[in-house]
Amino acid sequence: MALWVDKYRPKYLVSEKNGIDYHLAQAQHLKFLASDCMPHLLFCGPSGAGKKTRIKCFLRELYGTGVDKTQLIMKPFTTPSNRKLEIQTVSSNYHVEMTPSDMGIYDRVVVQDIVKEMAQMSQIDSGSQKSFKVVVLCEADSLTRDAQHGLRRTMEKYANNCKMILCCESLSRIIEPLQSRCIVINVPAPTDDEVTKVLRNVIKKEEFALPDAVLQRIVEKAEGNLRRAILMAEAIRMENEAGVSSNAQIPVPEWETYLQETSRLILLKQSSDMLLKVRERLYEILSRCIPPAVIFKVISFQINH
């Protein structure tokens, strides 16, 4: 009993029952990489395309189900200015997952201290398991350049002990030397057909009826973000206890609606008063931790259409 997104997340790279649903050729390729000596990997693709899912499946392929037993560990580190900070890591016996960019400008220290330290330690019991562990760095594209440069040497020197998996949305913000050290796995967003297929699967397993028209609209609204599509389906199911009618409204996250309203205001009138109002709204959105890049994207899209 969990969110559908978590419940129906594929567990294996290639499998009849719980396997990955699309990009099957790529999955085969990943399986091949896992069986052989694993290189550093760089997953890149839009949000909701399934990067994390693939990384998880890949790790499971490498180490077995042990990677599911994760633990939250706060790792302390000291900045050059003697500030004591902590970074949150999720780790199992075999891998460590963290987001160094959470630490803002101190990500360089994280990379230089924590990642390096982890890379230096070799596995104790190398007979029964793989001889290396895996460090997963999420949101690698928001790492500062310094941090990325800090990664270069570590990746080379300790490659035997420790393999990196980087996860990012856009390759353009990863420096060339890092790209060349990794095998880039592109995870494009699923096509509408693929999203539809996955959704139908989920609906069938949950035994609830969703009219085709609604399904179609969900797929359209999701814009290739599978996570959002499944969440939308579940939200609509929970909202309409009795059953979903074909003209049911698709729930949209409020930040998106708010941004749409804002861009409507921008188009409505260009005056200093309106500017103040819009500014206030932008502050409001920023204070809810919506990334600025997303704000720009949505607003410019809305204004141009």
Add this chain to the structure above:
Amino acid sequence: MDDDYNVLSTGFTEDDDALQYPDDDGEPLAVVSHGDDENQRLGRVRSALEDEGCGARKRRLNDVEDVFDEHGRRSHPMDWHMRMETMGSEVAEKTRMNVAKRRALECLEKKINEVSAVESREEDVENDEFGREGETIYSLCEQEIQRRFRRKREIMRNPPSDGSPWIGLSDVINGQRFYIRTFRPENSSAPLIDDINRQATQSRVGYRAFQSICQEAERIERQREEARIRENEEQFTRMLETPSENADSFFEEPETSQRHQKSESSLWINKYEAKNFADLLSDNSVNRNILTWLKMWDECVFRRKVEDLMSSLGEKEREILQMDNGKIRRPHAKMLLISGPAGLGKSTLARIVARQAGYSTIDVNASDARTIGDLTKVLEGAVKTSRTLDADQRPACLILDEIDGTPIDTIRYLIKFLQGTGKKMVKRPIIGICNNLYTSSLRELRSVAWCVQLSATKQDVLAKRLEQICDAENLRCDLSTLRKLCELCANDMRNSINTLQWVAVAARKTDRAIGMSLIHEVIEKEKNGAASVFEHWSSILELSKHADSKGGIKSVRERVFAIEKISAEHGREERFVSGLHANYLVTLPIGIIRKASTWFLLYDDIQKIINTYQNWTVQKYAFSFFVSIHLNIATHSRVSIQYPQLDQNTFQKTKESEETLAAIQACGNAGRNAARKELVMDFLPFIVGIVQPPIKPMNESLYNQREIVTFNQTVAIMCDYGLTYTPTMIKDQVNWLFTPSIDILTMFPLEEPRRPYLANAARQMIAHKITLLRVRLTDEPTRSLVTTNTDKIKEIVELEKKKKKRLSSGALKRLQNGRLADVVFCHQDGDSGAVKKKITVHQLATIIFGGDA
């Protein structure tokens, strides 16, 4: 009780009752009222004791009198915690009066007896009846006096609830209303009067004498009472209902102490600091809740029964403030965390409430080193030890001021310390004070402590306090000006009082009345040396600031120089620019605004270069930004300039949002796998909808199959993401809100929001279920734990031990002659795999020693 049960030595420890109520024996100074019968009985007992010259009671009386020094302060080691410090002088006076009264009565009684004796001789009445009568008159006198003392007029905020008659009075100055209890209704004293009348027929003279003296005494008493009321009128206005049992013990006379300090301190902020509980300006209910929390420690600290404190609390507080069920009961939350903006009086509040509850305070603030070692010392010294050798022998209450700057290790240590049990448990209350509750280092502490968020001081209250100060300082200033002053200082108590003092100084020097212009002047000077930042802003945004002597505008060249100078002079550039940014959008055509905003972009670029590459050489171009802004958008009209608050607020809010996200990532099983961005953009907005399906708020067992599924799924999802509902008081109503507050994070002020909303009752049910589920999850931790190498080793060691144990679990003892028949088998307790089965001794031996035995 064990030895480490911490009681202060009182000298009366061998007698528990005496410890609890030292003045419980019908002393007139006891405010607790007894039934008349009991008074009579006690009166008799006491008189008997007095007759015998037994020292016990007299010593007690002396003790009580000795408690007060010349200031009326209570200093006796035994009594200091029993009552508030505030009752002082009044009780002392009462006691003295009572003693005098009793002496007078004794004289009276003697006289009556004498007279009666003479009469009896003359009228030849039976002697034995007389003896009895004398006694009755004595007890009657006692009764009468007792009644008069006890039913003295009391002044209350609410009409008396016991049905006795009262008179209502309104305070003209503050508009408050008080109620004065009058004497007991006639019917209760009617039998007494009858009794007296009956007695009078037997002994007319005695009764008459008694009656006249009583009337006289009553008249004097009334006069004194009235004088006191008039005298204390000022006090009553600030009176509060103390939550202690001493309902009328707060008529305090702080004038002496205040007058004392007036000469000592010249800063008003110290001079007019709140001195007692009644002076506090923060919300009364909050103050009282905090006091209640401190009182809950009484059982642990003072070894005093904690009475039913809960009755005075609201439902929400009752939920939070609970006692744990240890051997020595302490409140559930071992620490109190007060948070609120600067200058609110948080530290004062903590100190005063702690003092009110009978503690001495130990302050640890950011000026002290706060490593783990330092904290250990303080904690050991203040909180753990049972006895303190302090001057006034009060137990200590630790106040950790400015706790948000403490290193995270120290906070962790503190949490561990708070959770200690047994010998290591915390025996004294700890209060933490911080500005921002959502500092990341306090995250874990928040879940352990009871968090109280103080809101800003109400403007009216603050202005009224300022007015009082003005009165005390002989300043003439009207309330509306003071209100404005409060507004300018953002209702910051410390700031406003400080400002008021400097305004007063300035007014005295320049011989001006206190008005808005003077206040503005002082604030500006205070904030920014010679000229204020407001001045600077307006000189950039307004042309009129650059007028020459003839009223014309200066030439561009001159203005550029002037602005260059300003840009070089002002401090805190960031704030200066954000002020410009907040105020430049005056009514101008959009084209000009666009131009101006490109200059802001330039400034942003310059800052970025400086901050990213530490390349300060570009700083010299920053002035061009100010000049261009001025040249582009300066107008002739007046610009109303506001202090930039928006970006500061946004910053604060962002921090809070980040904390919410971090909390979800920290406590949820599923949440930790998702990145922040994914959480805030995809997961949370939908989860808010998903976990609020239309659930009917009714008993779970009444749900049908489908509803149970929905309900359980909701609970499971919330548990996965570490969400729950907690009761929060909003406008006198308990609402069950999301914790962490994801709804605040995801819900925007939309024009026409379409939101699911779950009834409070349903939320409560879900929260309950979640708590149960979490308990169950923590009960079986083995499944979710990661097995590390050390764990494995431990497991193996454990297994080996078990094996050994199994071998030794049944010990076989042979008797000396070595016959197997005399085997004694000791079954070790705790081995539960036993099966009852008939076996021979031979078989038993094979089981234990293996097949070869």
